[in-house]
Amino acid sequence: MSEAPGIVVAITGASGALYAVRTLAALLAEGCRVELVVSDFGRRLLRDELGEEAAVDRLGAWLEGKYGEAVRRGTLQVYSNRDLGAPIASGSHGSRGMAIVPCSMKTLAGVANGLSRSLVERAADVMLKEQRRLVIVPRETPMSLPQLRNLVLCAEAGAMVLPAMPAFYQQPKSLDDLADFMAGKILSALGFDHALYPMWTGSV
Numbered sequence: 578m579s580e581a582p583g584i585v586v587a588i589t590g591a592s593g594a595l596y597a598v599r600t601l602a603a604l605l606a607e608g609c610r611v612e613l614v615v616s617d618f619g620r621r622l623l624r625d626e627l628g629e630e631a632a633v634d635r636l637g638a639w640l641e642g643k644y645g646e647a648v649r650r651g652t653l654q655v656y657s658n659r660d661l662g663a664p665i666a667s668g669s670h671g672s673r674g675m676a677i678v679p680c681s682m683k684t685l686a687g688v689a690n691g692l693s694r695s696l697v698e699r700a701a702d703v704m705l706k707e708q709r710r711l712v713i714v715p716r717e718t719p720m721s722l723p724q725l726r727n728l729v730l731c732a733e734a735g736a737m738v739l740p741a742m743p744a745f746y747q748q749p750k751s752l753d754d755l756a757d758f759m760a761g762k763i764l765s766a767l768g769f770d771h772a773l774y775p776m777w778t779g780s781v
């Protein structure tokens with residue numbers, strides 16, 4: 578039996594916690610070994626936008642409550658953002674790819690410039706140096722010139738910049754529909770088939 582794919586997910590302090598949890602649930606339902614690292618502001622984001630019950634130490638149960646027991650097909654391992662000795666800090670650790678969702682402009686700047694100050698930044702640096710898939714989901718508006726330049730630096734280094742810009746052609750009825758769309762885009766970028774939103778067929 579082939580080993581479950583390992584995917585790193587980072588949550589940082591930009592608005593859009595719903596995108597992060599939908600992505601986590603979808604990866605878990607795919608049977609992934611998800612390695613999660615959440616910055617201090619990412620932890621605050623989960624509580625502020627989703628409530629205390631979605632705090633990192635209760636996230637597994639919260640995901641199952643919202644998205645159902647399919648999330649049990651995968652495993653969720655949480656690392657401290659200060660643990661620069663965690664397995665995902667090394668290129669020899671076999672993760673297939675990584676998504677930073679949502680990605681703050683601060684973390685974007687750190688990744689763009691290879692700073693590796695935190696586990697989020699180091700794990701992203703590992704993805705770039707090992708030429709594995711790194712999906713960056715930035716959220717800020719409007720954007721300054723330094724922020725735009727940092728996006729270009731990441732794209733030039735091989736990352737996929739996948740802005741938190743849900744579409745409306747699928748006629749979303751709820752915030753969950755918008756989150757499904759973004760999570761679906763992220764799963765596609767990481768190489769997974771999914772049914773999170775209807776594929777475009779040429780007309781609505």
Ligand SMILES: Cc1cc2nc3c(=O)[nH]c(=O)nc-3n(C[C@H](O)[C@H](O)[C@H](O)COP(=O)(O)O)c2cc1C
Pocket residue numbers: 588589590591592616617618619680681682683684685716717
């Ligand atoms: C309520 C709140 C909302 C924020 N929203 C954003 C945002 O959408 N985009 C962003 O780049 N930063 C945002 N920030 C600022 C970041 O959280 C801040 O720059 C932080 O230092 C990011 O650190 P991190 O990347 O380690 O999570 C927000 C902060 C707060 C408190």
